[in-house]
Amino acid sequence: MKSFTTILRSGIAASAIVATASSVQAQSGSDDVQQLREQIRLLDQKLRVLERKQEIKDETAAAAPKPVAVAASDGRVEITSGDGATSLRLRGLVQADYRWFDSANEPADTFLLRRARLVFEGKFNNIFSYVVQPEFAGTIQILDANVNVAVSPAFNVRIGKFKTPVGLEQLQSDPVAFFNERSVATNLTPNRDVGIQLQGDVLNKTLNYTVALLNGVPDGGNNVTGSADFDSDKTVAARLFATPFVNQKDSLFTGLGVGLAVSLGDYATASGRTGGYRTDGQQTFFSYDASVVANGQGVTWSPQGYYYRGPLGILAEYVASSIELQRGALPVREVENFGYNLSVGYVLTGEDSTYRGVTPKTVFNPSAGTWGAFEVVARVSGLDVDDSVFSGGAAGRFAAPNVSASKLTAYGLGLNWYLSRSVRAGFNLYQNKFDLAPDAVPAANALIADDETAFITRLQISF
Amino acid sequence: MKLLTTLLTVAALAAPVFAKDIELLNVSYDPTREFYSEYNKAFSAHWKAKTGDNVTIKQSHGGSGKQARSIIDGLSADVATLALAGDIDALHTNGKLIPADWLGRLPKQSAPYTSTIVFLVRAGNPFKVKDWDDLAKPGISVITPNPKTSGGAQWNYLAAWEFARRKLGSDDAAKEFVRKIYKNVPVLDSGARGSTTTFVQRGVGDVFISWENEAFLALKEFGADKFEIVVPSLSILAQPSVTVVDKVVKKKGTEEIAKAYLEYLYSDEAQDLAGKHFYRPTSDAAAAKYAASFPKIELFTIDDAFGGWTKAKKEHFADGGTFDQIYAK
Numbered sequence: 001m002k003s004f005t006t007i008l009r010s011g012i013a014a015s016a017i018v019a020t021a022s023s024v025q026a027q028s029g030s031d032d033v034q035q036l037r038e039q040i041r042l043l044d045q046k047l048r049v050l051e052r053k054q055e056i057k058d059e060t061a062a063a064a065p066k067p068v069a070v071a072a073s074d075g076r077v078e079i080t081s082g083d084g085a086t087s088l089r090l091r092g093l094v095q096a097d098y099r100w101f102d103s104a105n106e107p108a109d110t111f112l113l114r115r116a117r118l119v120f121e122g123k124f125n126n127i128f129s130y131v132v133q134p135e136f137a138g139t140i141q142i143l144d145a146n147v148n149v150a151v152s153p154a155f156n157v158r159i160g161k162f163k164t165p166v167g168l169e170q171l172q173s174d175p176v177a178f179f180n181e182r183s184v185a186t187n188l189t190p191n192r193d194v195g196i197q198l199q200g201d202v203l204n205k206t207l208n209y210t211v212a213l214l215n216g217v218p219d220g221g222n223n224v225t226g227s228a229d230f231d232s233d234k235t236v237a238a239r240l241f242a243t244p245f246v247n248q249k250d251s252l253f254t255g256l257g258v259g260l261a262v263s264l265g266d267y268a269t270a271s272g273r274t275g276g277y278r279t280d281g282q283q284t285f286f287s288y289d290a291s292v293v294a295n296g297q298g299v300t301w302s303p304q305g306y307y308y309r310g311p312l313g314i315l316a317e318y319v320a321s322s323i324e325l326q327r328g329a330l331p332v333r334e335v336e337n338f339g340y341n342l343s344v345g346y347v348l349t350g351e352d353s354t355y356r357g358v359t360p361k362t363v364f365n366p367s368a369g370t371w372g373a374f375e376v377v378a379r380v381s382g383l384d385v386d387d388s389v390f391s392g393g394a395a396g397r398f399a400a401p402n403v404s405a406s407k408l409t410a411y412g413l414g415l416n417w418y419l420s421r422s423v424r425a426g427f428n429l430y431q432n433k434f435d436l437a438p439d440a441v442p443a444a445n446a447l448i449a450d451d452e453t454a455f456i457t458r459l460q461i462s463f
Numbered sequence: 464m465k466l467l468t469t470l471l472t473v474a475a476l477a478a479p480v481f482a483k484d485i486e487l488l489n490v491s492y493d494p495t496r497e498f499y500s501e502y503n504k505a506f507s508a509h510w511k512a513k514t515g516d517n518v519t520i521k522q523s524h525g526g527s528g529k530q531a532r533s534i535i536d537g538l539s540a541d542v543a544t545l546a547l548a549g550d551i552d553a554l555h556t557n558g559k560l561i562p563a564d565w566l567g568r569l570p571k572q573s574a575p576y577t578s579t580i581v582f583l584v585r586a587g588n589p590f591k592v593k594d595w596d597d598l599a600k601p602g603i604s605v606i607t608p609n610p611k612t613s614g615g616a617q618w619n620y621l622a623a624w625e626f627a628r629r630k631l632g633s634d635d636a637a638k639e640f641v642r643k644i645y646k647n648v649p650v651l652d653s654g655a656r657g658s659t660t661t662f663v664q665r666g667v668g669d670v671f672i673s674w675e676n677e678a679f680l681a682l683k684e685f686g687a688d689k690f691e692i693v694v695p696s697l698s699i700l701a702q703p704s705v706t707v708v709d710k711v712v713k714k715k716g717t718e719e720i721a722k723a724y725l726e727y728l729y730s731d732e733a734q735d736l737a738g739k740h741f742y743r744p745t746s747d748a749a750a751a752k753y754a755a756s757f758p759k760i761e762l763f764t765i766d767d768a769f770g771g772w773t774k775a776k777k778e779h780f781a782d783g784g785t786f787d788q789i790y791a792k
């Protein structure tokens with residue numbers, strides 16, 4: 001507008017000068033010159049008025065409070081206040097599986113609603129945020145319910161129920177992991193618990209720290225009901241995760257992250273340390289005797305890391321878990337279990353692989369000739385249970401060798417098809433090999449009597 | 464005695480440690496920026512010396528009516544220093560934020576300084592503007608803000624109306640006279656400072672109906688060789704009013720300091736600052752000191768000519784009032 005009026009004004013002035021000159025030559029009359037000057041003045045005023053009106057309009061628009069914004073994309077709905085300080089976001093996750101098994105115990109092939117969640121996220125005053133995430137598949141429960149106070153990027157306080165900051169894959173969001181099911185190593189990392197957590201990014205976002213004080217949950221366990229602690233002893237979990245090259249966008253190691261996590265607590269429980277360790281096919285291959293309880297100190301530590309570059313992604317972690325257990329009135333014994341996971345993914349269609357998942361460049365649309373993104377994944381993982389759990393005879397051992405394996409080595413291959421940013425189909429083939437305890441003679445139909453082969457397909461929508 | 468001396472010394476040393484940091488928000492109208500910027504420093508120093516507390520005063524400026532609306536809508540103003548009592552009345556009638564009898568809580572009907580309305584014209588007064596009549600003539604371009612949002616504009620409007628009523632003898636004639644003036648208004652800014660920008664900086668218009676202090680400020684800032692002040696034969700006694708916003712200060716716990724902030728406007732120091740910034744002081748000493756600065760004009764009051772702000776607002780500036788009738792968008 002301004003440039004237009006400037007040009008127009010220049011044009012008017014030039015025309016007027018020419019006209020003035022001609023007029024002066026033709027008539028040599030000062031009246032005509034005066035009239036032309038007046039015309040120029042009036043036109044100039046008109047242009048100034050137009051400019052000023054536009055200026056006022058712009059100022060008014062800039063000063064006006066921005067209206068509440070409602071945005072919906074990829075199924076996600078977000079309502080944000082005009083100043084952006086307050087928002088409510090509604091998200092969801094549905095995972096529908098079909099599972100084939102080839103195992104000694106011949107579990108039923110089945111359709112399964114693996115996860116069905118609604119996620120309510122919000123923030124207000126730019127400082128406070130919250131998450132409430134109910135789970136409707138399987139055991140209906142509140143998975144996450146916490147309030148976060150973001151004092152600064154380096155200092156956040158979270159209170160409520162949230163993931164314990166230990167396992168790298170455990171901390172990754174469900175729908176973006178390489179495989180439909182997390183590796184067997186996550187059997188040893190604590191899952192969601194109730195407590196308070198401090199966290200933040202420091203050193204120009206190259207180091208993330210997390211420290212949490214929690215009630216304490218078993219290996220792989222959830223505090224399902226968010227209930228009160230069994231005793232007054234608490235668990236401390238801490239994690240340091242460094243991404244030293246994250247600010248160097250052209251570095252070969254921009255996507256490198258390494259960390260170490262530890263949890264330490266005193267446990268006294270009414271039941272076993274864990275409900276059981278499960279295979280990739282989610283069948284229990286190890287469980288403690290029902291009369292075994294935790295009674296003493298438990299320590300879990302996990303060196304971990306990932307590397308993402310272009311379509312390549314690698315995620316690795318090692319987990320060591322020790323816990324003092326007791327059966328009946330027998331002496332307390334320490335048990336040490338170990339797990340590991342090495343997963344690799346490669347996006348065939350060239351999109352970037354990241355810890356937060358893959359965003360396809362195109363969406364599935366046969367009429368347009370676009371198919372989304374495809375990713376191949378492979379994994380080897382394992383879980384080695386302390387052999388001492390099988391010693392002590394039938395009355396003193398912690399686990400029965402005929403129903404629980406001493407070691408599991410799991411291999412996985414898979415293909416992920418990203419039909420859109422929100423929709424993913426996954427096809428995973430798992431082969432789980434069991435090592436038995438000495439002298440174990442499992443029944444022919446026991447799970448551990450033979451390798452487990454499982455083919456798990458999934459269609460998920462995550463928004 | 465030694466114990467007493469020790470205690471007093473400790474108390475004196477500890478005083479800064481226990482000094483409070485207080486923040487006030489003064490929501491004001493457009494042309495008071497410069498005055499309150501200097502006054503706030505003076506009051507902070509005064510309050511620090513008196514109590515040891517540190518006070519920071521934030522300022523918000525805009526069209527007076529618009530500012531009143533913002534306070535009613537939730538802007539946490541500790542004090543409102545608006546262009547006219549009518550806008551402060553709205554804090555009671557529309558927001559129940561202050562009591563109905565707010566006007567009598569401070570001296571001079573809560574108007575610590577006054578002003579009036581004059582004309583600002585370009586150097587040499589090319590259109591020979593002398594009085595209100597000249598603003599109603601065809602072909603002259605008049606700058607004044609929007610009376611719907613600006614307190615200053617309401618003073619302008621009523622001054623023109625009363626001039627015409629006295630000269631032409633009736634309200635109908637006055638209405639027609641004011642209609643002619645607004646026919647000559649090419650741009651309606653939302654506040655007086657916006658109109659100053661329109662006239663002084665953007666070069667729009669031939670005459671600017673202006674607060675007296677704003678006209679003096681334009682001369683000071685942009686040079687007396689560029690503009691001239693024309694004093695009409697009759698104008699209005701403009702009484703910008705101030706009040707504590709009771710509901711806000713009670714919630715924030717700033718009642719005492721907010722009250723003191725406004726009371727200090729009547730002090731010698733503040734009255735001198737008002738004169739310095741071209742407001743007409745209400746104290747005798749400062750009025751005498753700055754008497755020569757202000758032209759002699761016959762001034763009428765809103766109460767005498769229009770029966771007070773409540774009546775004037777209802778008749779002229781409410782929806783469907785005379786302004787809506789004469790001003791076609």
